[in-house]
């Protein structure tokens with residue numbers, strides 16, 4: 306199998322059709338070693354896209370086609386980020402993927418890039434946009450929201466090859482993994498491991514669930530107990546729903562909603578595989594209020610968001626978001642929060658969470674909500690920054706008992 310050709314085709318679809326690399330990689334038909342090679346090539350090229358372009362742009366006088374830019378990035382990536390690939394192989398294999406009439410051009414440019422060696426800008430905030438391949442406006446936003454040092458730390462963390470975490474499922478005796486020497490536990494629930502996630506038999510049997518370590522912290526904020534009535538508003542594919550059911554020892558009632566029927570099926574499949582029987586799945590637009598007679602003890606609103614906490618697993622997102630698209634998602638989140646607010650029982654807890662690093666979607670969203678809904682009070686809010694795990698935000702709110710409201 307020509308792994309470079311596969312990587313090239315995936316990168317072209319990401320660039321031209323706005324496809325997601327992670328989804329395309331799931332459909333690659335190759336053995337484990339080849340799949341790992343393709344995955345590595347695709348992710349390294351995407352994570353370093355701006356830096357790679359900066360390597361070949363000085364040698365190109367005209368605008369190149371998107372496919373040609375992808376090819377030059379792929380070639381430069383192999384030259385500088387793939388230790389095991391000799392330079393001649395990096396260049397020749399890339400040239401062979403070019404359209405016949407562009408082969409001479411690609412060959413000449415890549416030779417110049419190789420001769421110049423990797424040109425790395427200074428390791429400081431002002432040059433981080435190129436060095437760590439992040440749009441400058443995004444770095445400026447993080448600087449305004451979290452400070453310059455933190456902004457730089459986030460950008461550096463996004464460049465790390467993403468780790469995969471498992472979270473044990475006690476409903477299928479997942480606690481036995483604590484004594485499995487292949488699992489390195491980072492806390493009571495989550496571990497990293499070398500065994501291939503997708504093919505693992507224990508994953509298929511639901512002994513554990515693939516879930517980021519910080520994602521697994523969010524349901525803990527809900528403080529659920531067996532027997533409770535819980536609403537999970539934006540639930541698909543159901544990773545947190547499963548954890549909530551586990552924390553409730555599979556006793557009580559969970560209503561799990563999502564806007565898309567196909568995504569609701571993913572919830573059903575996960576619950577079946579992991580031994581959960583207390584979840585009822587409902588296709589529902591969270592912007593529409595729930596039947597007002599139904600009240601829930603707990604509500605999780607794991608909102609659709611810009612995903613800026615997860616840029617190591619989904620590197621292409623950073624090149625697609627814009628300040629305008631961030632504002633659009635803020636509006637949707639606000640509509641869902643407002644529609645769900647009446648459905649929480651007095652004294653109940655609502656957790657709002659995102660996997661993004663943007664104060665407008667996080668702290669700003671919640672502070673606006675508290676102003677519009679004075680019956681709610683903030684108990685706790687936390688931002689998990691990327692590093693050991695992805696970036697997440699969670700806010701835990703309580704709805705005051707009616708007699709205690711001022």
Ligand SMILES: C[S@@+](CC[C@H](N)C(=O)[O-])C[C@H]1O[C@@H](n2cnc3c(N)ncnc32)[C@H](O)[C@@H]1O
Pocket residue numbers: 538539540541542543544545546562563564565568589590591592607608609610641
């Ligand atoms: C961050 S993901 C949820 C992840 C999920 N909680 C988990 O842990 O597996 C956000 C979900 O919101 C859903 N969604 C987007 N807009 C929605 C809406 N208006 N109403 C309900 N769900 C929506 C998306 O389909 C997506 O599955």
